[in-house]
Amino acid sequence: MKTLVCLSPGQFEYQSVETPSTQPGFSLLRIKRIGICGTDLHAYQGNQPFFSYPRILGHELSADVLTTDHPDFKPGDAVTIIPYFHCGTCIACRKDKTNCCKQMQVSGVHIDGGMTEQLLVPSYALVKSEGLSYDELALVEPLAIGAHGIRRANVTPDEFVLVIGAGPIGLGTMEFARIAGAKVIAMDVNDDRLSFCRQTLHVDYTLNPKRENPLEQLERITNGEMPTVVIDATGNLNAINAGFSYLAHGGRYVLIGLQKEAITLSHPEFHKREATLMSSRNATRADFVHVMDCLRKGLVSPANYITHRVDFNQVKDRFEDFLKPENKVIKALIDLS
Structure with missing residues (x-):
């Protein structure tokens, strides 16, 4: 499968890698949309805290489930993910503040993320689409912040x-x-x-x-x-x-x-x-639920945010464009469908 790796500030490279192997407690996703966020732009520019290279960027995602062992999901389900992977046992996690876990691993920041055709994620991170489109699902995480x-x-x-x-x-x-x-x-x-x-x-x-x-x-x-x-x-x-x-x-x-x-x-x-x-760091599942409810009710319009689109195969050549103020980018979405 194809991935896009940020090798160092200002340098992307497409690479062909093996499809991730399934593991207990994890789900394999086929990525459909990737939102480009400030974290990705800062990482590309080399001024993102908590960051090391090389890294596969991307954590604003929508996807289809390919395989899962989660009883509430099945192959073919459209999902987004809560990309702040947490330990579940530290003092923050025990107080339901998984968004600031002591051992936090944010997809696309601390560990490789979603600028790839398929991604293996902890099954607890899945969030059902509940009727939202792929575009809407890719907006949930940044809105939840x-x-x-x-x-x-x-x-x-x-x-x-x-x-x-x-x-x-x-x-x-x-x-x-x-x-x-x-x-x-x-x-x-x-x-x-x-x-x-x-x-x-x-x-x-x-x-x-x-x-x-x-x-x-x-x-x-x-x-x-x-x-x-x-x-x-x-x-x-x-x-x-x-x-x-x-x-x-x-x-x-x-x-x-x-x-x-x-x-x-x-x-x-x-x-x-x-x-x-x-x-205020990251977001919780409660915030994701609130955002998705507001999207379904029409209280937030996705059309207000998505100003640019790019095919996954063109990201390496187009990424610099999203940094230019004259292009008036609000939110650019990478399309893999």
Whole structure:
């Protein structure tokens, strides 16, 4: 079977390998769609934490089951997977926080992932399609990242939620903040992305900190109170550090974006707000279920996200295109059907 291997930053190679052998507790999948995400782009550029080469990328997947020993699945079932493979015994797993397992192995990051024709995965990772299309199934994982961040923040109706970063993860976060009933503020330095937020996602407010004073605009929007929830979806150090100043008193700051360096904050300013800082890593099965329910109900439209498609055999030559801002990529899907 054919796989696409990232040998080193900036270098892909197609390789022919043996089909994986079946094992107890594992299921063999025929991959149908692969979403290209920020993790894949960063890995290709050489700036992804927790990463080593060579690596087969890809963890936003839809597939058909080829073989399985899971009693709830059968060959031919359409599925997605929860790609955060966990140990099941550490303190996080025992508390049902398998998304931050101490021995986490994320498909396509710590271990080889889905840019391949067939993939062997732990059977516990399977999620039934429940009528969703292959395209929709490939969107579930990235949308679940945002849904998990909103759940971490415990967003309630009518509060102001500022999402910093209008990339695919940030856009999904905005969607689930809206679904939770929040008044959403999108912040980004890309006017095209902000226009997308207004016109396609119908975000309540947008703000470009390069063109406007963010503190003044946030005070205006919130009647001087500032957002009660701030969520970073950029992973940019300057953006993360600036986000502390946008918090309301008693507010919650959630870091979905990941960055290699140390973050800094004014302790007195943070302390006087009695603010809460938390990270949001990956997602849980509950988040996947919530996302899939919202997709089935039409609360989230896949057409809003899928802007580019590429055949699996063309990925090596086309991958650079997805890094170019002028191409206005929201989500590119790799097609193996």
